[in-house]
Structure formats: C-alpha cells, structure tokens
Amino acid sequence: MASLARRKIGKPGTGRVIGDKFVGRTIRIYLPLLALLVVTLFPFYWMAVTSFKSASELFDFSVSPLWVREPTLDWYRHLFTQTNFPHWAFNTAVVATVSTLISLFCSILAGYSLARLRYRGADSIGWGIFVTYLVPPTLLFLPLTFVIRELHLFNNLWALILTYPTFLIPFCTWMLMGFFKGIPRELEEAALVDGATRIQAMVRIAIPLALPGILAAALFAFTLSWNEFLYSLIFMNDSLVKTIPVGVTQELIHGDEFFWGELMAAALLGSVPVAVLYSFFVDYFVAGMTAGAVKG
C-alpha cells in the first residue's frame, strides 16, 4: 500500500525543483542537449542521405550535399549483387553472436566467483583480469597471430570467435562483478539455508537479479565484436570471410578511389543492428530489480 501511494506522488527527488523556471531549464538543459544531439546525429544523417543519392547527384557540387532530390536504392542493390557484403554481414553476425555467448558464459562464472567466493588469490586474479583488459590489441595481435597460425585458423571464423573473448571476457567480468556485488549477500545465504547448492543459489537467485547487468554486458560485448577491426583485418584475407568493418574499408575503397554510395549504404546497414539492439534493451539498464529485496 505504501508503495502504491508513493508511486502516485512520485519518488522523492524526482519532482520539479521549486523555483526552477522553464527558461532557466531551457538554457541549462535543453539547449546543450540539442547541440549535442546535432553534433552526434549529423554524420549519420549525411551517411544516410548520401546512400540514397544517384551517381550523378553524388558528384554534382553545384547543389547542397545535405539534401537528396531523387532518392534511389541503386547503391543498396549494387551492394548486395556486386560485392560480398551479404557474406560480410553474415560473418559479422556469427562472430559477434558466438563470441558474445562464449564471453558471457565465462564472465558470469568469473564475475560471480570473484564477487562472492572467498578463495586464495581471488584478489590477484581480479587484478590480473583487469590488467589484461588494459593491454592494447595493437600489442596483442602479434603473439595472437602466431597462435592462430599454429592452430591453422587463418581465414576461418573461429580465428575471430576465439580471439575476441581475449578482450571481451575481462571487460564483461569486471562489469558483472560489480552487478553481483550489488546483490545483497543474504539473498543467496537464505537460498543456501533453504536447501540450495551454491550453483543453484547462483542460477536461481543471483543470475536472475543480475539480468539487467548481464544484458548490458552482452550488449557491450556484441557491439565491441561487431565493430572490431584489427584482428579481423589481420586474420581474414579471403574476401568471403571478412567482417563488415574490414570488408567495407578494404573492398569499397581502391587506393584513392572511394565508392561513396556503396560505402555509405554498407556503413548504414552495418550500424542498424546495434542501434536496434540498444533501443530494445535500454530499459533494462535503468530497471533496478533489487528494489524491495531488503528492508522497507
């Protein structure tokens, strides 16, 4: 009943601040936000507009480049029929999905154990994982190249699926560790006394409660894999096994010749899945699922 009443009135601290005028808010909040929005969205806008222009319009410098007069889907048709873009998209999706799943599985176990279990060396393992994350891929790609060569995985999607977790796992582990630490310890203790094993307590109590965090970690991992460039550039030479970022930059640019239409169309298509994912799951980051767990 108390919570119902509270919902009607609004949570403390979410109401309008007394003496806060609309003009003041506009200057302090809305104008800076608008400026930020324009700066952020302009490249996307230009990218989108360019991808719908015909070849003649694209190189007509007498008109403003910011509008499109006769929209056409030529470049998209071209992209799907004349290039290996469908392969690249498929490869990117497979690599991003599988490496995200592998990383999540490992990170959930690692993050949970580092947050909850007391064992010898837990702290140093935690720091070790963190330091691993700080080593830049530009240093790591050399040794990794040897490993991939030894495993005969060049031009094989597994090369990427196995190397992406090297930076995804540290990242996700640290993120999930924080989420697991935020779950009150007593919840799992209650489950243990209630008859659950440690694994059952984790699967039935900790993981459902850390779900917003797990989704967030999944999303970041997916985005990082989707956009990854360096490893893909080095391990994938065959046109058919390339990912979108590498395929687009290598095959839609020849020397100083830029295929602007296809480039922009491919870039736009490449950014759509990530944008869609974000828009779906954004609410999960905000939802505080532990509300009501303890005290009142």
Add this chain to the structure above:
Amino acid sequence: MASVTYEHVTKKFSADTTAVNDLSLSIRDTEFMVLVGPSGCGKSTALRMLAGLEDITAGQIKIDDQVVNEMPPRDRDVAMVFQSYALYPHMSVFDNMAFGLKMRGASRTEIGSRVKEAGRILRLDHLLARKPRQLSGGQRQRVALGRAIVRQPRAFLLDEPLSNLDAMLRVQTRIELQKMHQRLGTTFIYVTHDQVEAMTMGDRIAVMKDGLLQQVAPPREIYDQPVNMYVAGFIGSPRMNFLPVTISDHQAKASGFELNLPKAPGLARGILGIRPEHFLPNVSAADAAIDLKVEVLEVLGADQYLYGKVGSDDLTARVDPQLKVAVGDRVRLGVNMERLHLFDAETEKAAF
C-alpha cells in the same frame, strides 16, 4: 525438533579479530534461546556458524548428536530468518515460501498445501501472488517467517527479525512469535540486541560481550542474579545504578551515604548495584537511606524517573508518579537491602 550444542566454539576472522571466543552453550530441544548483546558481540556470528554460513575456526557445533562443522547449510535442516528478510525480489510470495520445499524435491501438491497453510497462519493468503516490493514491512517480515515455517525444520534461527519493524508492529510480532513457538514446538534460537525482546521471549537468555559468553539463565535469574556488572547493566531499563564504595567489614561507604551490607564480602573496594526500581518510598529505621538531589524529572504516566546525584555519583530512581517532586529537590529514598548487588571493583564479578 532438535537440541543444539556449541562446544568451545571459536571464530576468528583474522589473526587478531576474534568474533566468538570459546563459546560453550547447550540449547535444549523445543527451547526458546535468546542470544543477546551489543552489536559486534559475536551473537550473529554464532548463529551464522550454526546455519553453516560461516566456517568454524575451532570447536564443534552439534545438532542433536551430530557434529555439523563440515556439513553444508542445506543438509542441516534449519531455517533462518534474516534481519533484512532476504526475500527473493524476483519471486512471488508463494514462490518465496515454496523455494525451500522445491529445493528439497517436495511434490507440487505438498508444496501447494504447505504454503497455503503457512499463508493462512500468517494472514498472507490474499498476498500470495504479490512480489516482495508490493508488500509493507510487516508483511515482508511475515513472508520471511512463512518461508521458514513451511519447511518444518529442526530449528529456527532468527537474526534480529524485528529490528526493521516500527515499535507497535514489533510488540505485536513479538507476541506472535511466542505463539508460533508454542504451536510449532520447535527449537528457536533468537539473536537480538534488545534486552526487552530477550526478557520477554526467551526461555533462557545467553548474554554475550566481545565474543565471550557472560551468563546463561532464565530471564528472571538473569535479572535477579547477574553474574557480573556487564550483565547487570545490560539487562534492565533504565540501567542499574553503579556506585563505587569502600568497604570495611560490613560497612560500605559511598560518596554520599553509608550502609551496612547484609554480609561481609571480604573486599576492600566494591561497586554497589541498585536497580532504579528497587528504591523504597518510605524509609524505615532498619533500612539504609540515600539523599538524591534531583536534576532531571521524567513522568511517563505509569512511572516517574528521577535523575540526580547522591554525593558525587549519578543515580536514577523510579518512584511513584504521584510523588510531587521538582528539579532541585532533595528526595530521601530507602534502599531495598534484599535487592542490593555488590560487585568486585577489580574483576567486576558479582559478590552477591
């Protein structure tokens, strides 16, 4: 139903932090045992070791005749109610209560009937589909109790279950807990820092301080015959008055008065202990008497408390609320010699 025995149990969190120090305590089957003490005295740690949530540094804990030191919590068949309730926020009230039974592989029909029964006893029937966040504090507390009783465990462990309730609900729940104990006929081990809860609920009370057990006894005995100054001061509200005295034979001399002790304690320096409620309004010739200079008055309706000084010592006295007193008055009060306590000034142990 089970007895619980602590045998020389010690818990160290690190080399120099000892939470529980050589605790030996046996709790009888169906007994309501209260562990009481200030925060950090080790009472919760003692309970958590029994639940299996903390490992034991030294000693043994037995449930019935079985040593449980290495037994995982789920096999101990005890139920625990946490101070924060620790309800699973993503499960309904029904699922919260059913969790323990599910984990133990009870059949669906048995789970249904037991949870409904517990829901009926705790007046939660209409709330079974709700999530914890949709419940009031008192309702959450009852769900936490329900989660414990559906399991029909060998012992109930309660870790300050009332501290998050408001004063009225606390008194009500205290009474309900006692009824529940009578109905279930199961061993209850109850941890609290509140001496009123301890006095009202416990069959026996174990007073702890700094990881050391001070005294185990039924409430009346704890109140009447505290073994040391700590227990004497902890149990009873307002606190017992402690007045340093020098003793020669039967004579005890405080800063503001003298009295004849009922027997010679054989000490040179002692601490006299007199509870505020053990002053007599009328002074007869045989009684010892004190002169209290009143500094603060509290009239609570049923009681009146006088705070002031006797000689150079602070003193609190409970007197008849009808007695007309003003701040600055000197009030003459008799000392009930039968209720007098004397402690050794060095060891703080009770002489009588």
